[in-house]
Structures are given as C-alpha cells and as structure tokens.
Amino acid sequence: MKMLRVNFVVMGFMALVLALVVPSINAHAHVPAPAPAPAPTSDGVAVDQGIAYVxxxxALALTYIIHS
Structure with missing residues (x-):
C-alpha cells in the first residue's frame, strides 16, 4: 500500500511539472507568422532571352539548309 501512495505522489509531482513546462514549450505558436514574400515580377529579361534563342x-536552321 505504501508503494501505491509513493506512485501517486510521484505522478502528482510529474503532472505539476508538466503543467508548468508544457505551456512554455508551445509559447512560440502565439508569435504571428512572417508576411509572405511578394510575387516575382517579370522585367522582360526572360522574354528577350526566349526571342534570342528562337x-x-x-539562323542555325537557315545556315544548315543553305550549306547542304
């Protein structure tokens, strides 16, 4: 019976410690999330590069056709 009483005391102490510690572990959840990054904007560089590739x-195809 004494062992049972010791277990209740230990469990009560552990419950008290956890009740005090657990809220501080989760305290970062109340910090607001950072603002999302702005959407990327196109300045026309990708379009110009695509036209240059085409x-x-x-020119490569025409050169191949003319020299064959």
Missing part, C-alpha cells in the same frame, strides 16, 4: 535556332 532567332539563333532559326
């Missing part, structure tokens, strides 16, 4: 492929 023109280079066209």
């Amino acid at each position: 023109l280079m492929l066209l």
